[in-house]
Each structure stands twice: as structure tokens, then as C-alpha cells.
Amino acid sequence: MAAPLLEVRDLRVEFPSRRGTLTALDGISFAIAPGEVLGMVGESGAGKSMTGAAVIGLLEPPGRIAGGEIRLAGERIDNLPYERLRRLRGKRIGAIFQDPLTTLNPLYSVGRQLSETMLTHLPISPAEARRRAIGWLEQVGIPAAARRIDSYPHEFSGGMRQRVVIALALCAEPDLVIADEPTTALDVSIQAQVIALLKRLAREQGTAMLLITHDMGVIAETADRVAVMYAGRIVEIGPVRDVVKAPRHPYSAGLMAAIPPLAARIERLAQIEGAMPRLAAIPPGCAFNPRCPQVFARCRDARPVLRPAGASQAACWLYDDPAGGGVHG
């Protein structure tokens, strides 16, 4: 792999609370190459959105980065002073949020919001910003962009608003976009349009993407590699085909099997018993051990780290021995 654009190493995020400090993210490590799309999947509460927020420096207080480092093109960004981090946001790391109905300021026209973003980061004139804003609206597929530029967010449908949000995330031409559930609030047919748009723009601009979603189908179609999260940890990371078709970690395997397939009706869906533990009650050892069908003594005692497993890496004691077998099949 070429020099990574984004490198996260051993990231740890904590939340002080009345009942003690909760560890929300624990030992997160991954890298994204320039132009690469890394998918991040997991169930709600697994910590995938928080990972995105940590990378862009927008953790909700009292959450804080308690360990590890984040590097963008080799430069550490997790300990930057506020003003330098601000200049990075939007300019080098863009963000797309889940709900297009609430991410746009209702009181300003979309043109103003676009121009404002570009004028903050790019050395251009207001007239040029407006010209580019129209260009961006055209790029993201808003019909009659020149006329709609002065419209307000409430005058657009949900799908159209998400297109505006994408334009806002990309208009200062960042190297990396963090897309946090960009299609979850949209209907299937609109989701397909937005995914196609995101893929096209990322390819055209050469933008790398951290795509956070709970929808494995979206990941399968969009991502190059995928990281599977469980209880604040990455349990498996690898090329998307391998993780989908031959998941190595028992949790990934269970997750893939639980997804109802579109192609055929099956007699009974595979299910993982129980539910993901709350942050305050993560068991010692492997966080998945109480639900794991292949659990053995070591899983309860010691925490596994990511190790090579086939073409992927999995955090599972089954792969402690490099020659060890897989769980799949």
C-alpha cells in the first residue's frame, strides 16, 4: 500500500461519567490510502460514528481522545491547536451527515452556505464562489442549478438536500470525506442515486472516503476495504470481497449470515444470540465472547488484537497461530 492518506493508530476515546470513565473506542487502528473507500460497519453503538467524529476532531464533550494518534498525510492531527484543526475541516477533510433534513441551516440559501464554505477555505472572490456553487449544484445533479441556488433548504426534497450536503462536503476539494450514514435517512431508490453520485464524485476528484454505515449492502457496493466494529473495537478489517464472502471473525461471520439475502428465500436466518453489551458492561477478554459460538477459555481471559487472517486481519484468538484455520465454511 502506498503511503496512507489517513492513519489511525491505537485510538482510544473515553467518556468520563458519574459511574466512572467509559471507554467508547479502544485500540482502533486503520489506514486509508489516497482515493480509497474504507467502509466501516457495525451495529448501533459499536462506535463507528464516534470514530468518524474523532478523526475530524468533533467529538461531543465530555468525550475525549485518551490515547493513540491520528495522522493525515503523515502529519499528526489529533493534538493540533483548535484554529489549525478548524482550517483542516472542510478543506482537507469533508463530512457528510446522516439526516439531510437537519444538517442544513434553514435560514440561509444553499448558495450562501456553499459560497461561505468555499470563501472560508479557498482564495477566491465572492463572484467566483457563486459561479462555482452553481457548478457544484450541477455536479451533484440538482436540476436548474442556476435558478435553485438562491432557494432555501426547505424548498428541496430529502434526496435533493443530501445532494446539497454532498456538494458542501466536497466544494473545498478535500482529500478525505467522512460519510456518516449518508443514505440511512433516504428511501431505497434515492439511496441508490446518492450512492452512485458519491462513488462518481469520489472517483472524479480522487477523494478518499471513510464510509460509515450499518448497511452491509451499501458497503459491498461502494467500499474497497471494510472494517467491522463491535463494542468500540475493530474486530476485522480487510478487502471488501473477503470480509463479505469469507468473514474471518465469528462476529463478522454471524453478521453476514444474519443479513436476509435478496436472491433467495432461506428457511431460517442465522442469528447471533443476545445483544451487543453496553459500554459500561463490556466483558473482559474478547468483547464478543459471551455471544460467540466458538468461544474457548482464552477468549474470556485475554483480549485479542488484529492479526492476519487470510487476506484480512481479525482480532480473534482463532488466528493466534498464523497457520491456524478459519471459522468460515
Next chain:
Amino acid sequence: MAEAPPLFAAEDLARSFDVSRPLLQRLLAGEGRRRLRAVDGVTFAIPRGSTLSLVGESGCGKSTVARLAVGLYAPSRGQVRFDGVALAEARHDPRQRRRMQMIFQDPYASLNPRWRVGDIIAEPLTAFGLLPTAAARRDRVGALLAQVGLTSADGEKFPHEFSGGQRQRISIARALSSNPEFLVCDEPTSALDVSVQAQILNLMQDLQRSLGLTYLFISHNLAVVRQVSDRIGVMYLGRIVELAASETLFRRPRHPYTRALLAAIPDLDMTGRTRIPVGGEVPSPIDPPTGCAFHPRCPLANDRCRAVAPASLPPPDAPGTLVACHAVEEGREAD
């Protein structure tokens, strides 16, 4: 031998909502009343012991059908027949009312946060006066909890002590407590994570088999629908555009909208595939397009589609299916 009536039948069911602005503003702006036609002429029947699903995108009217089905809304036109009896009549009789129940989408809003789980599950028992003694009710609640995979000790707890999936189990236990025959399930798994969704879907299938339940299943997720349904109705803007047996629908979708919907779903098997999504968005149900509501987005639309709303007809080669599409009727569909 006379054929038994289907357990549930919707006959030309329609429901519109008044979404007009206040009278004063309407008069000043010179506009008339505005009606949102949420459901507009829906007909289907569910035989005993089977599952019929309605799928569609948001605003297609599927949830309104669910509420019409249990009498939470009164229809503007048409009617629902429950076991051959008009629903309005059946709702007056507690013995009939007991036979239908509903499971909801949001596991957080569907249980009263101030009630103990045991009381929540026993509410139908008390409302229908099914078990006179508290001890009998407690036993029944314990049995129901066990049936949905919880323990009878859970009856003492409050809803906030449970995860989303467990709450959905409690919701199912409440629905089962009055021994219903017919369950309306409104997006019962769409708020759940995938692994928990599988648990709930499996549980619902087990219960259907062991109790002989009949389901009306509402969902936006075609993959989920495929796993649970015998028949599927695809809704678009208040109407059923295609109604077919589950396997038929997935093997050979007929309506252009059904095809577009199927094509839009990202699937694990399609990794890396690029495809052309259907353009446009769902129009407003306040001001639906003329003729066939899908015509502005349909690749097969012609003048007839723009002018005349198509009737639901069986295609010549598929007698069990109903499709509301001129192109299918005229044989213009390109496979």
C-alpha cells in the same frame, strides 16, 4: 363445500387526510382544501395462516393501510372485512377485537416507560377480562415471556432495562396475550440491528407456525419481506401497483416500479457492480401526477399512461398476479 372467507380482506380501501392550511390563510391565499390521499383504492385478501406483505418507500401509504386494518383510522372509502364481518362492526365486539393485534416499529415508543413489563403484557388480558385472577394473569405473563425468549422474572422490570430487540419481544408478547389470530406488523424490525432483526424474524416465523397466525407485514425492506411473505403487494403513492406470490414477484417482477425498486437495492452479491438507478423522486401525494402515478419516472410511459390510471389486471401469462400497468397489459414491457 363453500369456500371459507379469507381471514382479512381490504376492499377498495381508501383514506385521505385534510392537510389544508387554516381557513383564514386559505381564504386570503385563494386556495381550496388540500387533501392528501394516503391510500387510494387498495384491495387484497389474506388467507388464514399466511403472510401478506406490503412494501414501498416512505409516503406510499403502507403504514396507513396497517392502521386502517386494525381500525385506528376509519376508511374514507371501501372497507375492511375481518373473517367475513365488516371491521366497523367487528370492532364493537370485544370477542372479535381480541382476535387482532398489532406490533409496532419503534421499540422505544411502543412500551409505556412508566409501566412494568408484566403489566404491559397483561394489559390486553385485563382489558378483555380474559383471566379474572391476578395469579392466573401472572402465570400467563410468565408463559408469554418464556414464549418470546425472556424469563418470567423480566416481568418485574421496566422497559428501559431492556435492549431494542428485547423490547420488541415484549411487544410481541403483549400482542400475543389475548390469543389473537391476526397480527398487523408495521415495520417490526426496521429499528433493529441486523443480528437482532434475524432473531425477531425467526421468532415471528416460529410463532406463526406454532400458533397458526395470519400476518399483515409492512416493510420498506424487500429482502426482509422476501423471507417472511407468501404474497407481496408493492405500493406506490397510495396504490398497490403489483400484487403477486412472493417467489413470482422476485423471479419475474412485472411493474416497472417493482423492477426499479429491486434494482436499487444494494446487495452483497453485487459487489463492485455499477448500475443505473431509477431517476426522479416520489411525487407529493397531495398533488399526484395524472394517469399512472409512476409515469414521470417510468421508462415505458406513453400518452395513455399520462392520461389514464391503469387498473389492476392479471398479465396474460401470470393469472395469480395483479399488475396496474398499461405497458404490461399491452405487452410493451421489455425483459
Next chain:
Amino acid sequence: MTAFILARLLQAVPVVLTVALISFLMFTYVGDPVAIMLGQDFTEQQRTQLIHELGLDQPILMQFARFVGNALRGEFGLSYRLSRPVAELIAERAPATLELAGCAALFALALGLPMGVYTGLYRNSWLSRVFLTFSLIGVSLPTFLIGILLILVFSVWLGWLPSFGRGDTVQLGWWSTGLLTLSGLKALVLPSITLGLFQLTLIMRLVRAEMLEVLRTDYIKFARARGLTDRAINFGHALKNTLVPVITIAGLQLGGIIAFAIVTETVFQWPGMGLLFIQSVGVADIPVMAAYLLLIALVFVAINLIVDLLYYAVDPRLRIGRGGH
């Protein structure tokens, strides 16, 4: 735009009519105006004639119509207590109250708004804590006690400012103003602070709460994610969205100033409408009470209209019929 104003005006009609009806019912049925106006000795004929003159023998709807008609012309009859036309009394007292309320409103807004924004943005700074403590005391101190304390300190102990009255006034047509003389201005200071302090703390707390609410929204998070400067986020995005609800409630609060002037005017013996009203309540001088009530209703309607127009200017979602879908 015109339709919007028209709609708002028409919506105010029921409010004013209801208040008018209450005033009318008070006027007609509370106490016995005939007995009060006739005094001790009267003949049955005088009585019948007065009843006829007052229109009390007409159908109730007619009477109400007449009452409204008279009210529109500013006629509310004679004060029982002072035997002078109510309209005259009120016109005489109105400038004093309006000048006091205006100064108090200015004081409350000019300080309350920035203090609210500051405490919303820097909620953990020591100055915010000072402001918040101050505001809590502000809501807990009754207006009259503030007045009494101010008099005790600045009039009795320090002797800097007058403790009652308006000072010297200058007559400008029918309007008597205290703003043009030094003693008039000095007399305004304590009452304005007394009247404005409560509203100031309310506005501050309101702005702060709204600011905190807005700062939590997704579009502010998104604005941060876009790397906008704090200045643009706080004063461009957050403040403008805060204004929408603040305008509404601040408008109502400022309207409240006119009513709360009753207390302040009593403490400072300020010769305004409030003092007139409270003196009328004490002796059940119904015509004055009715007229005052209607006047207050009109003031509120006017303020509501201004609020709506500001709202309309700030929030594009209200400007319907603009652009397509």
C-alpha cells in the same frame, strides 16, 4: 406579504373582541353604573331616562355593538371616581407610562441580549456564572422590592436620585415629556431599572437557553465540520437561528412591561396609566378598568404584529409561494 399581514391582523380580531366583550361585561354587569351615576336621590323617571340614555334597555348585542363603536371612537364614558371622561384621563397619563416602558425595554434588550449570547457561548466562564447568579436573583426579587431597595440606596442613603414623580416635564402638543429636562431624566433612571430588570433577566435566560439549544443542532455541527470560523458559526449561524424564537417571546415580554408598569408606578408614584388603573381597581372604577384593559390588548396586538413581521423577515420558511419544488 400583504396577505401575511392581513392574516395576522384578522387573527388578532378575536383576541380584541374577546377582551372587548370582557370589558363590556364588566362595564355593564359589574356594580350598577346607574346607581353609581345617579347618587343617592333620584326619581324613577330619572332612572328610566338614564337607563335609556346609556342604552341599557336595548338588546345585549346592540349594547355590545354600541360599546365597541364607542370604544373605536375612544369613548369610554366617565370615571366613577374622578367624574371625568376616561379617554381624557388616559391620554393625560399615557405619555408617562410609554416613556417609562420605552426606557425600560431599551435597558432590558440592550443588556439582556448580549448577556444571553455571552452566557450561551461561554457557558463555563466565570463571567457567565456571575451573569447567571445575577439573573437568578433578578427573577427572584419582586419588582416592587427592587424599587424599594433602589430608593433606599440611591434616594434615602445616597440622595442622588429622586424617589418619586416624573420631575419637570415639557409639553409637546398633548404629549408631556420628561426626556427633555435634567430632573425628568434623573427621575426616569430608577423606575426604568426597576421595571426593566425582571425582563432583562428573562430575556437573558431565554437567549441563553435558545443559544444552547441551537448550538446542539446538526446544522451547527455540520458548520463546524465544514471548518467555518467560530465567528461565522456563533454569530452567523447560531445567533440568527436563536433570534427566531427569541423575537416571539421577547416581544411578549416587552408587552408585559406596560402591564408591569403598574407596580413600578405605584412604588415611584409615577403619574402614568398603571397608577391610574390601580387606583381604579381599589374603588372598582369600572370604566377606567375597561378602557385600560382594551388599551393593553391593542398594545399587545400591535407588538404581536411587529413580532410576526420580524419573524417573517428572519425565517424564509414562512415566505411561502417562493420558488418551486
Next chain:
Amino acid sequence: MLARALDSDIWHSFRGSPITMVSAVVALICIAGAMLAPWLAPSDPFDLASLSLGDAFKPPRWSDGGDPAFPLGSDGQGRDVLSAIMYGGRVSLLVGFAAVLLSTLLGLGLGLLAGYVGGALDAVLMRIADIQLTFPGFLIALLIDGVVRAVLPAEVHDRIALLVVICAIGISAWPSIARTVRGSTLVERNKEYVLAARIIGVPAWRIMLSHVLPNVLGPVLVIATLNLSGAILAEATLSFLGVGMPPTQPSLGTLIRIGNDFLLSGEWWITLFPGAALVALVLSVNLLGDWLRDALNPRLR
């Protein structure tokens, strides 16, 4: 039960806030002092026989000419200011609690009905509330008091002044509660647990009482606490204006009004001590209300 209460979030938040604990203590002292006035007060300010004009205008005991029998001084009739405050506090608290009870019951009932039943009833109730909310509550109370005053002869009015003031303040405060309750009711009635009860045919009144009511009580409790200080202030204001409690049955507001006449002549203690008592009471109740609001609504912080 107690162990559970002691482990609750509310208790922890209470223990974590020294200001709240102090205000709870102050409020308790105020309430206890008022409730136990007949046993604790140095003298009975209503016992005319014990009053002597010779004791008039005594300053507080620590200043020149102070008399240990009058710890906070005496007023123009030789009444002990401390005792008057304790007895006055009784009236203020009684009016406050009763008015809040009245407005809360009215607001809860009407708000629930408006929100759950909807339609014309909702429209009418909310229009009335809107119109009333157009005016400050204290003006409404003033008006009600004024009308009663006009209808009834003075001596009758003085006799039932307490009732009139309670009703006036209680009625003036119902719309804000009704609006909140209605808003929460609208949210709750569309929640799925209410739909589930409707499907099995639970009657509307029972859904309102057993499902909706317990879920809308939280915010009402907060508003009622904050309204308590508002009601005490409103009563004090009315009495200060001379239209609330008569001097024969003085509240803190009446005492401040009486004392105010002597302010310019230098007898500041007659008005300032009742004022301080009023502020201590209202401030502590407000602090408790603020804390309760935050504790019940974790989303806010």
C-alpha cells in the same frame, strides 16, 4: 425502596450540587418557620392586647436603641417584625401552594382533555389560553381581584380575601401548564403504546389517566415548582399594591407595603426584613425548580 431512592439519579444530582442542598435547607427553614409560627414566634402579632405603642419603631436589637424582645425591631404599632414575618410567611406560603395546586389541577385536566380529545374542544380551550397568555398573569389576577372587589361589599371581600387571591392567582396561571400538558399529550397520544391500548379497545378516559398522565407529569412537576415562586411573588405584588391580602391578615407583601410608608423616614427594617424573607423563600424555591428541571431533563446538560 429507600435504598433504591438513595441510588437514583435524582439523589446523586442533588448530592452533587451544594447550591441545591443549601436552597433546600433555606426553603425548609422558611416553611418550618411559617408553619410553626404559633409555637416559635416571640409574640403573636394579632393579639392586640399585647401590643403597646410604646414599643413602636424599635430598631433591630443589634443597633442603637435595640430591644432584645424585638430581635428584628418593631413596626409603627409596636408589633414584633420577626413574628409578623413568620405569620406573614404562613399566608404567603398558603396562597402560593393553594394557587399552584389550583392552577396545576386546572392546567393538567384541561391540557389533557384538549390534547387527547382534540377537535373543537381543543380549539376553544387553546384560544382561551392564547388570549389569556396575551396578558401577564399578574394582570389577570389583578383583574379578577378587581371584579370581585366591585361585586362584593368591602367587608365581605376582606373576609374572603384569601380565597379570592388564591383563585385569582390560580386561574391566572393555568394556561402555561395546560399548553405544556397539551403538547406532551399530543406527543404521547401518538406513541405506539397508546395505539396498542386503543387497538384492544381501552376507553379514552383510562388511556388518559393510566397511560398519558404518568408520562406528562414530569414537566408539570417542574413548572409547578417554578410556578410556586411565581405565585408567592404574585401574591406579594398584589398585596403590595393593596389589592391582595388586607392588613388584618397580612402576608409578606402586605408587610412590605406597610413598611414602605416608613422607608423615607429611616425605619428601613420594617420593610427590608419581610423583603429579605420573601427573597430568601422565592430564591430557594427557584433554585430548587431549576435544579429539578435539569435533573429530570438530562438532555439539557
